[in-house]
Amino acid sequence: MDAGRRISYILSDKTSKQKKTKNISYIEFERNNEQNIMVSLSGHILGADFPEEFKDWVKSDLDKLIDSNIIYKVTNQRAYSALKSFSGIDNIIIATDYDREGELIGVEALKFIEPGYTNIRRAKFSALTSQEVKDAFDNLLDVNYGLADSAKAREEIDLLWGAVLTRFFSVTSNRLWKDFISVGRVQTPTLALIVEREEEIKSFVPEKYFVINVTFNKGIDFQGVYEKNIKDEDEANKIFNAINGNDGIVKSYKNEKKEVYKPPPFSTTDFLREASRIGVTPSNAMKIAEKLYMSGLISYPRTDNTVYQRSIPLKSIAQKFEGTEFDTEAKMVLGQEKIYPSRGKVETTDHPPIYPVSYPKKALTGAYKNIYELIVRRFLATLYKNAVIEKSDADIDIKGYNFKVSGEKIIDNGWFDIYKYRKLRESKLPELVIGETVKGKKWDMEEKYTEPPKRYDVASLLKLMESLNLGTKSTRHDIIQKLNDRNFATGNPLRPTPLGIGFIKSITTIDSDIAKPDMTAELEKEMDKIAENQKKLDDVVNDSRNMLHSALKGFRGNKEEIKETITSYANKGDSIGTCPLDGGEISLVKFRNFSKIKCSTEGCKINFNLNATGLVQMTDKRCDVCSLPIIKIIRKGQSPEYRCVDPNCEYNRKKLSVGKCPSDDGDLIIRQSRYGKRFLGCSNYPKCTVTYPLPQKGVIMPTGEICRYCGAPLLIMVNGKRKWKFCPNMKCEYNRKDKVEKSESENK
Template sequence: MIRKLIIAEKPSQAREYAAALGVKKRGDGFLENESYVITWCYGHLLELERPEAYMDLDRVGKRWSLKRLPVLPKLRDFRRVVKSGAEKQFKVIQQWLKSSDIGEVICGTDADREGQLLFQEVWDASKCNKPLSRLWISSLTNAAILEGLKSLRPGESMAGLAAAGNGRAYADWDFGMNLTEGFSSLFGSFDAERKKPNVISIGRVQTPTLALIVEREWEIEQFVTQRFFEVKAEFTTLQGGYPGKWFDLRDDSKRITDPQVAETIVAKTQGKQGEILRIEQKDVQEPAPLLFDLTSLSIAASKKYGYSAEKVLQLAQSLYEKKAITYPRTDCAYLSTDILPKLPDHLRATRQEPYTNLVDEAAQFGLPKGKRVINTITAHHAIIPTTEKVALDRLNRDEQNLYDLILRRFLAVWFPPAQYHQTDVVTMVEDEAFRTKGKVLLSLGWKKVYGSSELNEESEGKSKKKLKQDQTEDESVALPPLSKGEDVKAKRVFIEEKSTKPPKRFTQGDLLKAMEGAGKQIDDEILRQQLKGKGLGTVATRPAIIESLIDRGYILQDHKILRPTEKGVELIKVIKEKLPQAQLLISAEMTGQMEFDLSKVERGELTIEHYMTEVEEAIVRILQELRSFEQRHGKTPLALAPSSKNLKKGKEVKESGKKDKTKPVEESPVKRLGNCPKCGGEIIEGQKGFGCSNWREGCRFVLWKTPICGKVLTVNQVKSLLKKGRTPLIKGFKSKSGKTFAAYLIWEDQLEAKLKFEIENS
């Protein structure tokens, strides 16, 4: 019986494939019926070997040193090994790939670069030459899976995507392994408090991202506040009163910085007659915001709910696996023309309270049109609800919040634009000009989808605070009937003193924008879509980069604000001031270009060999520069990462050596250990066990601290279990007979937190 083998990215994905295909028989690490065998990875089952595997350690030694570098394996020489804890599942996949029962293999991992890479790793390791196809879908609904299986892509069409995946992995390995060892041997030290080395981690994307945060901090420190003065007036006419603000007719961006000038204008115009020089009136339309890609979704969720980028990705992945939304790791905010006929099904699936009336009204406007909705897409279209109705009460609170954002943004594009009547008035008094802006909402249009408190948040290109300020001063004015040439009187003229503000520190949402724009925060959403592919990292990797900067002691998160630590500042300073060749590492534009080159590899426009040659040449130059620095200055340890003890006492200081005036961040005693297998929430340590932080929303996942054959799970063991599916080898278990033994703990039933032993092979 010849069957088809589907390899999924993870067990939950495999279960969805099985449900769609009616595959019910369970095996150890796979599901099967007469036609299909479905097995799965746990993310990446293999990893690139450590640099020491390519070294002659007897010659170069085991201690990190510049003398051991560079280690730059040729493309054909890179080796992967099975990750600890993944041996069993890797063996299952290999057995099926080599089985005579299998006549065709289908790659069913996530339809993106990393999904292709983790499949490619196990495929290449097997040397399998069976016919290969690619399942490429944007949601896990039964209909999408079955439709995708009818239109499989040829395996060879994924060659570019696989090459780009390998290019990303090899380049990150070359940069990270060589330069982390190089920088650590020169600028690292021993952290006596933590009792481990203070590693100076370097990354192709991580380091330029850190530079963005540090350079913003320097801008803030060097900012010189300047006073300026605004002259405002209250005018009266026969029809009523209205306000105005002075401006220079020749240069409307000019500010008054001399108080004498402001006082002169007040004295000159107070109580005087004037006339309306110009009045312009027009009706304007404001279209609905673009649909969400992962970055814009993360920004919206950060702004409204304070979610980190990593949390948004976790929640979105959970919603995807629950068939609530389409594929979330997308950098595209458009839909393709071929999805248009299916959009009514997507809309009908959202018809439940509290959205019923909005859905019914949306349906009356017909299919969404225009290039703001239907346009050229990348690998995946924008994030929208699927064609399956979601049981909202089965989502936890955070999932409901994120789903609400996605659903309302989807509903908004069905509605017509919001309409305003806009008025711009210029009033002249004694040759001084005053401007008045009025903006009156005529029709809500898409804004009906949102409550009044959320309207400003959804308007394009402006933060809620900015909108509120603009409208208070310029646009919310209720104007009486006015006409050109009409006489007015400056009833009251007064001065408001203001001052320029320094740039703001990044929030995670702001940083995602800057990473996407290769260092430039691009608010215009259309322009943002046009510049895809040249940012720092990808939509899927940026959240992890931010978290790694926090974990490695380079930055701190103070509520929503990110700021650099002394360690982070010193690293960027030494690169910027002492290491010109290494400035490649902090160039957002250069790293963005590397990301763009990877996309060219994916499209077959650039060979992976050419890409890697440029990577290797850059690393060799930087290592040579580090050697020269060492000869001139010797080892120069950088600051240690801040400790929780110092943070609580307010001892974290800036690079200048002065105490930071910003309120110190107290590290929470509750630390995230990993993702909840049941709901995607955060696992934290409690008194009696390790449980899900979403317990208030009904998640009952918990690993109890009940002794298992005499041993109680430790924090590190739980971390490993959540990340790798197994603990490290635990010694000292005692059987009922009193005999001691060593074993790994692995999942027997992950969703129910049941464990079982995996005995070490003797």
């Protein structure tokens, strides 16, 4: 049920009717003795574009493109026709999502309804529940035209920056059609953060240092660490020789109870970060959250707010989970003498934090179940008590050298009992007495090296983008997804591709502001001022046009340098390690239909084509057989495949083999065709041409059994909850005469 149908269903007390006239669908219902018509818009009715004369990327004058009038075309013909078809309207109520985009969509609709109406109102709600929707329609607001204009400004500015700079960089580097270079106002500085971190990692020089540890014992073992990391090896040896074999004397000891505060309510960014940690990508998590909202299960999922409004019936919502799979957790919350919800640092008035509003009548499955459970557990955790730990700290002296000792003991697990995604960890420390001697049991000196900064994973990048005001709660997850889709960055943690590095380097060598978060953040503030009616839409857009003219002028003066930088990096490949044969650099070079692994040393035998389709990602692992890098290949509908970069390595043969070929003594190996289809082929190809087709989705496992009819190895196929045994020879009698085997042992 879409939002329009759900709203009309609620307002009509379940008597609304779906109607169709001249291929125009709408919903009709009666409320308060008035006839109502509900039109579902399903997104923008108008799309921003440039005049037809600027259609050609190569021939268009980019300065004229910057100054051209942006035109709007109807992109939602169904909604347009519906709005134009009605007459005799007394009142108009906009009930789109209450945010910038929703306000703009509603204002767009007004352009196509009979002109002259002034009785236009706005319904604001944050959950598709009966109470919220009815309250919203009983307490209508005015339309916020400033909010709509801020969304329109963002649309026009993003179109200008994206179109002009995408054309410039794509044409300059001769990368057109599918290989074009996408430039975005928010996307580009976000990519620059990833590239900058990669440069920090590559330029990082590890520094050696020494750590001295002592294991003490007083009933239980506990560890002390010398208070400093020591860079000088002679000094480290001197200290170690002095303390080795000696007991310690307790110089200070304190322990105190501390609260571990419960988490704040979910904002969109916090929600997406937590979803990423349970294996759901931000883009998928947002799609799922939107569907849960449309189903009336959670509140509106696009919000910066981390403080529950007093009007939200927190206790009543918690009671909805009694008698469900969350019964224990709900009773824990409701059993408290008083419920004190946690508060975050951001409080807004547009929408509340994300919270559950009802329990599903039909059981959810897969990622939908996981995301809903995450939201429910976070909500209940914000209402439960803080955890309590006892933290102990001590200083122990050995021969004048101070060793730090600490421990934590869980007193009350508190909200951790509800929010299963995090755990408290204990490190027990016995009760110590100042002045007492504690026995030394083991003395160690360890040589270590400083480590480079970590790459950003999706969760940490979302947090960084929020702190830098890059993008909005509604767009950040899409920006990260676009970097992946457009071959600028891959994996999680995010690693920039050679194209991504080359593109950012071509910009930063000119010292352009478009790769810096400051410019984008400043534009976001300007758009906020439009929403607050402190600035006009046209003024902000024109200021942005002037900035774009200036940026384009700087790039034009460095066209050859830009072309050379992008081309050289794009052709270079992604460094994945050091060659074990000659110390050269091993790179992964991606082409349109295949990838190549090659060593930088001319004549090195490490030069392999990867006929594998799918997304190729690097890992930090090395092959146990030949020491070359292990890569990870991700294909839709299949489990990730890990393989050695050398296609002929024994590692791959053993890992991909499902049994012996019935025609000769070779192994039947899972292979990929050039079109991405997997099949079984003999390892003795081309001498042996035996092949068998395979199902394209699911996990294939060998059984160790031989087909009694044709001699091929029998396999097990697992696809979701289904599991069955089959012979890969599709013409074999086994698949026709023997029924599918689903023994209890296979389904355990």
